[in-house]
Amino acid sequence: MILDPAGAGAEGKSTLALGGKVVVSMLALLGIAAFAIVSYVNGVRTKQASAVAVLKSLVESEAPAHLIIESPRGAVDEPLPLGITIENATGGETLTITGLADGTGLSLGSLSDSLSWTIAAGKIEQTFVGPPSHFVGRMQAIASLRSASGRLLDERALRFEWTARNDEQGGKRGRPNTRPCFRRG
8 A cells, every 4th residue: 555645646645556456455444334334323233244245255255366467588480488478367258369460379279350369268388489480579469358258358559579589690590490380470
């Protein structure tokens, strides 16, 4: 939690920086507690068990599935791990990747007509990215995580980087390419 020491943000309001879901959960808890107090004071008896069940479900509910992104780097013509982990996955999610350079391939997943790749959540950690032949540089793309019903859960930028090998910079031939077979876009 970050609280503005002066007590006022740029617009004269208190600044409290928390994750949006945490704030909503805290407000819901405060609202239920306030309702229970007012109800008791006014002589209205609420069922304690149902209030406790509601509070327990709010506290114990997990956050929706979301992406954790790394930015993998490697040598020219070498496959890189996708660098994505799904936290709080239920198993029915799918990942769509758009914006990869022409000639880039993935080891798993399916390519659609719109040059986007779709990968099942359970296959993400085994998926590698193969760059176009002799590609050196950075590549950016977008990863979109969707629930089994197709609802957008999270969307993040991806970054991959391939650098020249030291032996290629000196004019020597590198080791033979032994990377797995990739489907190309």
